[in-house]
Amino acid sequence: MAMNLTRRNFLKTASIAAASVPLSRVAAKAESGVVKKPLAAPGSFKNTKTVVGGVCEMCFWRCQLVGKVRDGRLLKLEGNPKSIDNGVSLCARGNGGVAMLYDPDRLKYPLKNVGKRGEPKWERISWTEALDICGSKLKAIVDQHGAKSIAVFPHGSSAKYPMDFFERTVGTPNVSEASFFQCRGVRDMAYITTLEIAPDENVDMANAKVIFLTGSHLGENVHVSHLKGYLKGLERGAKLVVLDPRFSAAASKADIWVPIKPGTDTAMLLAIMNYLVENKKYAVDFVEEYGEGFEQFAAGIKEWTLERAAAECEVPAAQIKQIADLLAANMPNVAIHPGRHVTWYGNDFQRERALACLTGLLGAIDVKGGLVKPIGPKGLKGTNWPQSEGHGEGNLREMEDVHHFHPPGTPTELIRDAAISGQPYPIKGCVIWGQNMIQTLPGQEKTIKMLEQMDFVLCADVMPTDVTMYADILLPDCSYLEKYDYIKSGTQWDLSAEHQQYIAPRMALVEPGFERKDCVWITNEIAKRMGYGDKIPVASQEEMMAKVLEGAGLTLDKIREEGGIHIQPGEAPYGKNDYLIVHFFSEDLGEYEYPAIPTYIPVEPPPAGYxxxxxxxxxxxxxxxxxxxxxxxxxxxxxxxxxxxxxxxxxxxxxxxxxxxxxxxxxxxxxxxxxxxxxxxxxxxxxxxxxxxxxxxxxxxxxxxxxxxxxxxxxxxxxxxxxxxxxxxxxxxxxxxx
Amino acid sequence: MRYGMVIDIDRCVGCHACVISCKAEWEVPTKYDRNWVHRLGPAQTSQGLAYTYYPGLCNHCETPTCVPVCPVEKVRMTMQDAKTGETKTMEVAATWKDPFNGTVQIDYERCIGCGACATACPYHARYINTELADETCLGKADKCTYCMPRVAEGLEPACVQTCLARARIFGDLDDPASEISQYVKKGAVGLTSPAVQIGPNGMYYGSKKADMELLMTTSAPKEMPKVVTRRAALEAMRLTAKQQIKEVGLLGLAGALVAKSLSSEGEDSK
Amino acid sequence: MLPVSLVSLSCPRSYIAAVQNPMLQASPSTESCQSHQTPEEASRLVDMYTLLSQLMRYPEESAIVTAMVEAQIELAGALDWQREAEDVRQWRQQCPDLLHDLRLEYTRLFITAARRNTTVPPYASVYLDSDALLQGRTTERIHDFYRSCGYELAAESEPADHIWLQLNFLAALARDANFEAEEQFLRTFFRPWFVIFKEKCFQATAHPVYRLTLILIDFFTKEEQ
CATH class of the missing domain: 2.40.40.20 (Barwin-like endoglucanases)
Structure with a gap:
């Protein structure tokens, strides 16, 4: 490098013949715009625009948001004051959405892996190139091995549209949602088998006299309006019972904390129920009217004396009795919480069955404080991909004739085993949308093996999570702040308060930036290239929203004018369930040779030293x-x-x-x-x-x-x-x- | 008017939303905290097992230790009561206690970032934002302001608004009908100890004895920090002299120091 | 000195477009510290900045890449940086697909993220705002500065403080002969973060095109005595 050469000298002496670069001629403004470093912290409440219509997805509770935007830059997120759900409150993650939005690590452009799966070498490519590759590779797999050769791992609202495309129209049965098979699917199926309803977390804690939690660590687990109901119930004097091997956030507020031996909760539930039955301390009339198979159930749980459960659970018999008496004294206004993430030991269906039976035994359905389904707004209709003929062909679960009470989709392990072994058929295409299977699934080595044997792996996500290292094509999805794709609806969180319903469609608060695209656009482009262009149900995310809102007589613009949330009068939910039933003894289960009544299945204890x-x-x-x-x-x-x-x-x-x-x-x-x-x-x-x-x-x-x-x-x-x-x-x- | 805040730890679930919302509202750099949540326990107390939270922030104390240690030359400043329009003129350094609403505020323009105030606070409620250092200062002191600019617009403090449990009760301690006054009647207490009694207007209420015991034993400061006023100011002068000082309150510093040392020798030993 | 011909680097769109205001006239500041610059020198500076801004963009077209690399080599030669020019020449000779190779390196250096010490996001806010996020306070201030000089981003999906946009803006200022604003921008916004960015890039890449680009940017933007 030549020394003593300055820019000035260079520009003076160099004879550089250059064609000029076309830059539009500008007119300089009169002021020179000196920017001083501001000393006072600004505050988001001034000099900002409030943009409505946000629906959070830092978790999946989906609180309603507004954004404080200055010059296209999001400064703060707040609860939407119109919300009857979370109101103006947001949790730490909701507040933290701004940092997610502007995380420099976020996916920005379509990427192609030109290195090895697991040790990627990324090249940014154009959307056209990326979509061409996805379309042609997936089509080739379908052509060669059938639709069933594509496994789909979805998660989040972004994933619904693509998942439906692959499952209904392309027709693969091999869809594994983590929220079902590694989270709440067991709960839903156990309650459906017992009470013929999926419970969600619809216990009316705000109006309960007793709140009974099995493992739910409310407080460390934060869902804003759910916590509001819980705290309101406590404020109104509800007694809190918590079963947890750990002194959790919920245990710290409990009247009774049971440091129960892990894996034994079902034994305790059976003992409580047996005690209630034997002492006729249950909702006799309710059970008489709505119970099925109660006698067989009562006979079947007789062995669960308080003493037997006490020994198994390492809990004093007197405490089990105390809890049972507390529930009996306050029934039916007791909230037996169904839980949310319940995939603990592999015997969880039994525990969830027991919780559902206990709910029925106490008559705690459809009454204040009990399991109550809120009556939400009607008319919102889905719009969906058409189901093709032969969709679902090659269902592994059916072929193996197992897991007859499965949630929607195909059990994950069956998909993994088939992919790794190639039997009964090869699974060669993998579409991963928002699910980080490296951390959602046990047995990471199996997941990696499954991915490595694929012909093609497509990932779409917001962040470069661990699983994206195995993608052949990695697509940048829009975050929840940058798209339209979900309509949250419901009622006010306190079921005994003024009855209202709300409809809150997710609307973009800011532009996506970079080349992030929404799931409707991406899926449609892939669908076209796979030859399903004529099956596309909606051309854009806005059209999808419009179609769903149509049924309720609403539009996005109208709701935007209303402050981002449409509120309408609601209906009191109590006593509205016109079909109450409690299958204490389930004939359906018996038919498939599963335990017909809730049954305790012990778990392996830790080896010495562990x-x-x-x-x-x-x-x-x-x-x-x-x-x-x-x-x-x-x-x-x-x-x-x-x-x-x-x-x-x-x-x-x-x-x-x-x-x-x-x-x-x-x-x-x-x-x-x-x-x-x-x-x-x-x-x-x-x-x-x-x-x-x-x-x-x-x-x-x-x-x-x-x-x-x-x-x-x-x-x-x-x-x-x-x-x-x-x-x-x-x-x-x-x-x-x- | 005397603004204060009560944290109801029965309601608080330790979600930390208050901390994040404050950072977002005031664009506080991530590494600094205008407020904080410490998770306490689970631990044994004399009343049993407890697991609770210490959501902390500036207490806008009755006799704050931060205000008197500021070495910046005092100026006359006229404060105005937002409600009544009444005015009062005081001589203040770069931090003062508002005569009308009781909050403790900072003048960022004149602050030289010497850190004396931050050291003087037994609650560690202040920090020095060194990212704002330039030729005239080492940074700027900063802390919770009880969101006075928001309150002036009729809004709640950001932390109060975002709290899903409504566990932060903000209001006028001088108004016996206010919600916060009811909490005081119920027995809300500040984090004080025999050695630290500077009249915090931030208080805590919990009906569970175990929780309150855990909070007090872990989080009430047990001793007053040692601050050396003159040394802190001289330190600041030495460092800023390395850069070019034009004309700042520092020029008056020597005079102020002389005045101080003539009138209050004992200050140095605080 | 060898004549250096810079192929017209036509941008399909003007990424930093003019704010139309026919009432005002552009005029070189008489108080400019570079007021001795002749129109020819100013024009050369425009070309330099434009070339550098293009080099810091994701390489889209083969033809442009070829032209830019050629211009880079000749420029290095004109500056008598023979070793750097030779490194690029060698790379060009041995590399079977220039566009693909540059895209790979650009993606690795500037688009995806890697371990902290090889992450070099090309945005000022990541280095000047302690939170290291995009669209930070620095982005806002830089965007405001563009505006105060009569420029706005045109249909741009990258944050305003991307290095290529900053260099593009500097080219516009040079074209306006607004050297006072240029020096102010360099001093307040560009140099403080570029010095960190440059060091990290040198640690992160051995690619001769990007190393030379950085040295060139440094040469044309650093403070001169």
């Missing part, structure tokens, strides 16, 4: 989904492992010690975390927040922080009735590091 690995939520994160958010990571950077203080003393572990986790199969955690010593957990268990230990270096704020608990779930448990997983059957040792 503790059961329990996981759950932190209010700062929605598992791996939000983990890269710098605002949230600052509040909860790591997932400390909770260890009982006596155990810690024996192991020589102190608060803050750095440890690795090793499981019963010798699998070691790739990263480390710190110990949290506390008396608030049983000696046989440890606890971590799920979602940490990101592997993908592209998530720069969160990579390698904390431990990925799912990497230690190598022993696979399957719930027989549903085919869902059980994820708390692995055991760990803590190994001190450094």
């Amino acid at each position: 503790m059961r690995m329990l996981y759950g939520r932190t209010p700062l994160h929605t598992f791996n989904r939000s983990i890269n958010n710098p605002w949230l990571i600052h509040e909860a950077p790591i997932n400390p492992v909770w260890v009982n203080d006596k155990v810690a003393a024996r192991l020589g572990l102190k608060n803050g010690d750095t440890v690795r986790l090793v499981n019963q199969d010798g699998v070691e955690s790739r990263t480390t975390t710190v110990v949290k010593v506390t008396p608030g957990i049983r000696e046989d268990s440890v606890y971590l927040y799920h979602g940490y230990g990101t592997r993908n270096k592209e998530m720069t704020f969160s990579v390698d922080k904390g431990v990925d608990d799912s990497s230690l779930i190598t022993k696979i448990a399957i719930d027989p009735e549903t085919g869902a997983h059980g994820l708390r059957n692995n055991f760990v040792k803590l190994v001190k590091v450094g």
Whole structure:
């Protein structure tokens, strides 16, 4: 490099003949626009535009939002004041949406992997090229092996439209939603089998006299309006009973905390029910009128005396009796919470059946405080891809004749096994939309094997999660702040308050930026290239929304004018269920040779020297989904492992010690975390927040922080009735590091 | 008017929304906190097992220790009561307690970022934003302002608005009918201890004895921080002299120091 | 000095378009510290900035890439940076597909993210705002500065503080002979983050085209005595 050469000299002396570059001639404004560094913090409430119509998706509760926007830049998110659901409140993650929106690590452009699956070398390509590849590759797989050769792993509202395309129109049965097979599917199916309704979390806690939680750690698990109901119930004097091996956020507010032995909840539920039946402390008339198979049920649970359950659950018999008496004294206005994430041990269908039966036994359906389905607005109709002839052909579950009480889709393990073995047929195409299977599924090695044998892997996501490292084509999805795709509807959260209904369509608060595209556009473009162009139900996301709202006589513009949420008068929900039924003894289950009454199936105890690995939520994160958010990571950077203080003393572990986790199969955690010593957990268990230990270096704020608990779930448990997983059957040792 | 805030820890579920909403509202850099939530326990107390939360923020104390240690030359400032229009003129350094609403505020223009106030606070409610350092200052002190600019527009403080549990009760402690006054009657207390009694207007209420015990034993400051006024100011002068100082309150600093040392020797030992 | 011909780098759209205001006239500031610059020198500066801004864009077309690389080599030669010019020449000779190769490197360096010390997002806010997010306060201030000089982003989906937009803006200022604003922009907004960005890029890439681009940007934007 020549020394002493300055730009000035260079420009003076160089004879550079250059064609001029066309730049529009500009007229300079009169002011020179000196920008001073502002010293006062601005505040989002001034000099901003309030944009309405946001519907959150940091988690899946979907609170209603407004955005404070300055010059196209989102500064803050707030609850929509028109909301009768979350109101003006948002949780930490909802507030943190701004940092997600502007995360520099977010996917921006379509990418092609020109390296190896798992060790990607990304090249940005055009949408045309990306879609051409997706269309032609997927079409080739369908042509060669049939629609069934495509496995779909969806999650979130973005994933519904593409999932429906592949499942209904292309016709593959191999769809595995994590929210069913690794979360709430067991609950829904068990309640449907018992009460013929899916319960969601529709317990009227705000008006209950007793709130009964099995494992639900409300408070660490944050769903805004759900917590409002819970807290209102407590404020109104509800007694809170919590079954949990850990002194959770809910346990800390409880009147009765039961530090129950993990895996034994069903035994306790059966003992409570047996006690109530034997002492005629149940809703006799209700059961007489609406119960089916009650005598067989009562006979079948007779063996569950208080003493037997006390021994099994390591809970004093007197406490079980106390709880049973409390429920009886307050029935039917008791909220037996169905839970949400219930895929614990692989015997969870039985526990959920027991909860549903207990609800029926107490007559706690359709009454204040009980299981009550709110009456939401009518008229919103779906618009969907047409079902093609022969759709669903090649259903693995049917072929193996298992899991007869499965939630929608095909049990994940069947798909994985078929893909890896190639039997009974090959599964060669993989469409992953918003689901990070590396952290949703147990047995990470199996997931990787499945992906590696695919002919083509398509991922669409907002963040470069761990699973995106296995994509051949990686597409940048719009976040919930940048699209139109979901209509949240419901009622006011306190069912005894003024009855109102709301309809809140998700509307974009800001432009997507970069080349992010919405799921309707992407799916339609792929559909065209696969030869299904004539089957497309809607041309755009706005059209999709318009079609759904039409049935309720509404439009997006009208709702926008109303402040983003349409409110209309509602209906009192109590006593409205015109078809109450409680299958205490289920003939359907018996027919397929599953236990016909709720049955206790014990779980394997931890081997000597190991503790059961329990996981759950932190209010700062929605598992791996939000983990890269710098605002949230600052509040909860790591997932400390909770260890009982006596155990810690024996192991020589102190608060803050750095440890690795090793499981019963010798699998070691790739990263480390710190110990949290506390008396608030049983000696046989440890606890971590799920979602940490990101592997993908592209998530720069969160990579390698904390431990990925799912990497230690190598022993696979399957719930027989549903085919869902059980994820708390692995055991760990803590190994001190450094 | 005396603004205060009560945190109802029966209602609080420890969701941390208050912290994030404050950061968003005031564009506070992530690494700093105008408010915070500490998760306490589960731990044994004399009343049993407890697991609760310490949502903290500036207490806008009755006798704040931060205000008197500011070394910046005092100027006359006229405050006006938002409601009555009444005015009052005071001599203030770069931080003061508002005579009308009781809140403690900072003048970011004149603050030199020396850090004396941050050190003086037993609650660690202040921080110095060093990203705002330039030729005239080491940074700017910052803290919770009880969202006075929002309140002036009829809005709630950002943390109060976002709290899904309605666990943050903000209002006028001088108004016996206000919700916050009911909490005081119910027994809400500030985080004080024998050595730290500076009259916090931020208070805590919980009906569970175990929770309140855990909160008080872990989070009430046990001792007053040591602040050396003169040293802090001299430190600031030394550092800023490395850059070019034009004309700032610092020029008056020497004079102010002289005045101070003549009148109050004892200040240095605080 | 060898004549350097810069092929007309026609942008299909003007990414930083003019704000139409026929009432006002552009005029070089008489107080400009570079007021001794002749129109020819100013015009050369426009070309330099334009070339550099194009080099910092995602490579879209083969023809443009070929032209840019050629211009880069000749420019380096004119500056007597023989080694750097030779590195690029060698790469050009040995590389079977220039466009594909540059796209791979550009994607790796500037689009996807990697471990902290090789992440070099090309946005000022990531370096000047401690939260390291996009669309930060710095983005707002830079966008305002564009406006104060009479420029607005035209149909742009990248944040306003992308380095290529900043360089494009500097080209526009040079074309207006608005050297006072140019120096102010460089001092307040460009140099503080570019110095960090440049270092990280050097650690992150061995690619001769991007290394040379960075040195060129540095040369044309650094403070001169």
